[in-house]
Amino acid sequence: MxxxxxxxxxxxxxxxxxxxxxxxxxxxxxxxxxxxxxxxxxFPRYELSEITQKVIEEEFSYSLQYGPTEGDDVLKKAYIEYLKKNEGIKGLSTENLLITVGSQSALFLLSLVLLDKDSKYFVSKPVYLGAASAFSMRSTNHIDLPLSENGIDTELLEKKLAELASSGEIKNVKFIYVIPNFHNPAGVTLSLERRKKLLELADKYDLLIVEDDPYGDLRYEGEAIPSMFKMAGKDRVLLLKTFSKVLSPGMRLGFVIGHEEFIRKLVLAKQAVDLCSPSLTQRIAGRFLQKYDLKxxxxxxxxxxxxxxxxxxxxxxxxxxxxxxxxxxxxxxxxxxxxxxxxxxxxxxxxxxxxxxxxxxxxxxxxxxxxxxxxxxxxxxxxxxxxxxxxxxxxxxxxxxxxxxxxxxx
Amino acid sequence: MxxxxxxxxxxxxxxxxxxxxxxxxxxxxxxxxxxxxxxxxxFPRYELSEITQKVIEEEFSYSLQYGPTEGDDVLKKAYIEYLKKNEGIKGLSTENLLITVGSQSALFLLSLVLLDKDSKYFVSKPVYLGAASAFSMRSTNHIDLPLSENGIDTELLEKKLAELASSGEIKNVKFIYVIPNFHNPAGVTLSLERRKKLLELADKYDLLIVEDDPYGDLRYEGEAIPSMFKMAGKDRVLLLKTFSKVLSPGMRLGFVIGHEEFIRKLVLAKQAVDLCSPSLTQRIAGRFLQKYDLKxxxxxxxxxxxxxxxxxxxxxxxxxxxxxxxxxxxxxxxxxxxxxxxxxxxxxxxxxxxxxxxxxxxxxxxxxxxxxxxxxxxxxxxxxxxxxxxxxxxxxxxxxxxxxxxxxxx
The missing domain is CATH 3.90.1150.10 (Aspartate Aminotransferase, domain 1)
Incomplete structure (x- = not known):
């Protein structure tokens, strides 16, 4: 070659x-x-098809044109309503959201703005492969937390954090990455108790939690457990959501929900990475959410x-x-x-x-x-x-x- | 904050x-x-709208689903025909193409797989901002080539390459980035003579040319000059094209055309960056190219x-x-x-x-x-x-x- x-x-x-x-x-x-x-x-194809026709013919000057790097405000506002109604998350404005090319892009952008070569981060073992590949492109210093039926081992996390604090290495720890609901690949859900413990530890050591929740809307039984984002807010948690499992992966729509300053930083990175997500698929999804109850x-x-x-x-x-x-x-x-x-x-x-x-x-x-x-x-x-x-x-x-x-x- | x-x-x-x-x-x-x-x-909105309806209703199991990281074969094959007919580029197979989220994503992926911190690359002065931001995220060692009405200064390039060769730094030079047609921002076109000179120099020093051509299809007068990709082929040139100026930027469709081994490397990077481009917009564009003569x-x-x-x-x-x-x-x-x-x-x-x-x-x-x-x-x-x-x-x-x-x- x-x-x-x-x-x-x-x-x-x-x-x-x-x-x-x-x-x-x-x-x-x-x-x-x-x-x-x-x-x-x-996939609700007939609903999507009907909406798409209007979005292309009547909103072409938006839907076929370049869009803002931050994402389409129509979709953002509709999704903020969705999160309020279905997850009880309140107080969000459009500045707290970034729309990405699927969750993979969100993970990669995070990796870009957070990780240096010597950075450390916590992941579960087993880990979601897409996150591992995005993170390890920037740093391979992952710290593994085994999973049980109640999610990641928060006792071990506590022990490891104490060690890192005493060795002074905690300054290099950038985040704790968690899939709280129906983990990929493990299928397990982080218990309420462990979510609280996780937040307590994140507070104690001033760490960011990256809460990746692609599956939360696909609950088949049992009661929903509130997201850590809902519990602790944007200063502590960055929430990742996606339409890939509930509407259509082929539209490539991911959401990052977090502190406006953090979102702003991701927007700057996204400018260099792909400039903007497709206006067309964003506007389709926005009008879809306005018209239909996705739940x-x-x-x-x-x-x-x-x-x-x-x-x-x-x-x-x-x-x-x-x-x-x-x-x-x-x-x-x-x-x-x-x-x-x-x-x-x-x-x-x-x-x-x-x-x-x-x-x-x-x-x-x-x-x-x-x-x-x-x-x-x-x-x-x-x-x-x-x-x-x-x-x-x-x-x-x-x-x-x-x-x-x-x-x-x- | x-x-x-x-x-x-x-x-x-x-x-x-x-x-x-x-x-x-x-x-x-x-x-x-x-x-x-x-x-x-x-933008051909009515044509796109009609096609989209079919693509969503009849091809939903492709168009709304995850797609291959490499891109949609339907679009690739149609675009290969387009390049053959309109640019005289022959001998391409689907393995020579990657479909990206607009050209910006192509530029970023290139930067990722080519540039280390100490890498050097040639750009024009003035330079296309999107390329500069993608490249400088990995390395800031750009070498500037002033532009005149005939494009970048190939005499200066020759001089600089000779210097780099004699100092031994040429091993760090990764590519020469060129917008050959109707440059952004300068509006100038690289003359045939200079294209030949550029290829000669690239051959001499075994360098890759990144030929970014978003505007080539928008020629208002004068005769088209063959692309360097057409002249020298995939071993020497990587060609970037996009639908953003000729079909719809809101669909976010960029193309990288090059050596299959190079494309393969970009595909691996894309897996971590955004997994795949939207199947929906790719399939719409593919069916569009099959049905209409874009030119x-x-x-x-x-x-x-x-x-x-x-x-x-x-x-x-x-x-x-x-x-x-x-x-x-x-x-x-x-x-x-x-x-x-x-x-x-x-x-x-x-x-x-x-x-x-x-x-x-x-x-x-x-x-x-x-x-x-x-x-x-x-x-x-x-x-x-x-x-x-x-x-x-x-x-x-x-x-x-x-x-x-x-x-x-x-």
């Missing part, structure tokens, strides 16, 4: 496991629990996903409850179940066995920066039809048996 | 002059030669812009030809005229005089990294109606007279 004199950042870039894996999705007969994408039949429209989606989730949990129970050392999370929402096999299983290696049996999953190592989670895997239940969920879990069981026996683990 | 522990990159971010200036556009009665945005009446549809736009350009040149002649030391470029296309006043004029300072007289322009210093171009300004002719062009140039003349007299320059 020609030498293009790539930068050090450029040289380090490598393809993600998920990306490579998902290429096999198109093999005929393959059942995939891999991708974390929503079911396209849930209402989401109800059939929630019913469908709940059924699929319950079915997968049931099938996992049927197939794996007799197998010692196998356990899985029981999410109350979102798209993912995290399945853990006994020690010694290597789900990355097991992928080839899975493919032979016609079943795809994402190995746990994909969600771990620098190793770990080898005996776990992420299962997504939202996209496969119900019969594929039943058949897929059977194939998964068969794969586990084959691999386990061959490796002498069973 | 609360201390958010911004990164060094974050701390350095400041608002651009253009951005601040354009806030005054909404003052009643103000005539603006400032913004570089196309006239929204030129044909552009003809009325070109006629309109040509008239406005000719009018502004005529008015400049009427008003300024008696004034010694004032000269301006005569663009054959694009959106901009670059006006230079006698030494001593400071167009940044003159802005306040302009505003009082109801006329906005962009001062030359906005297009200069680290000073210079103080006595020049950028004038855009595409957006104001014809009567405003006449009146605006009058106001500009008055402003120059007032400022010049007050400062003892006239």
């Amino acid at each position: 020609k030498d293009f004199k790539f930068s050090n950042t450029g040289k380090k870039l490598t393809s993600s496991i998920i990306r490579e894996l998902l290429k096999d999705v198109s093999i005929p007969g393959m059942i995939s629990f891999g991708g974390g994408v929503p079911d396209p039949s849930t 209402e429209l989401l109800k059939p989606t929630i019913d469908m996903y709940r059924k699929k989730k319950d079915l997968m949990l049931e099938e996992l129970k049927k197939n794996f409850s007799d197998m010692q050392g196998v356990h899985w999370t029981k999410p109350q929402g979102g798209l993912f179940i995290w399945l853990t096999l006994p020690e010694g299983f290597d789900t990355m290696e097991m992928m080839d066995y899975g493919k032979k049996n016609g079943i795809l999953f994402i190995p746990g190592a994909a969600f771990s920066i620098g190793g770990g989670c080898d005996n776990s895997m992420r299962l997504s239940f939202c996209l496969p039809p119900e019969k594929d969920i039943v058949e897929g879990v059977k194939r998964l069981k068969q794969t586990v048996l084959e691999y386990g026996k061959e490796k002498g683990l069973l | 609360k201390d958010f522990k911004f990164s060094n990159t974050g701390k350095k971010l400041t608002s651009s002059i253009i951005r601040e200036l354009l806030k005054d556009v909404s003052i009643p009665g103000m005539i603006s030669f400032g913004g570089g945005v196309p006239d929204p009446s030129t 044909e549809l552009l003809k009325p736009t070109i006629d309109m812009y040509r008239k406005k350009k000719d009018l502004m040149l005529e008015e400049l002649k009427k008003n300024f030809s008696d004034m010694q030391g004032v000269h301006w470029t005569k663009p054959q296309g694009g959106l901009f005229i670059w006006l230079t006043l006698p030494e001593g004029f400071d167009t940044m300072e003159m802005m306040d005089y302009g505003k009082k007289n109801g006329i906005l322009f962009i001062p030359g210093a906005a297009f200069s990294i680290g000073g210079g171009c103080d006595n020049s300004m950028r004038l855009s002719f595409c957006l104001p109606p014809e009567k405003d062009i006449v009146e605006g140039v009058k106001r500009l003349k008055q402003t120059v007279l007032e400022y010049g007299k007050e400062k003892g320059l006239l």
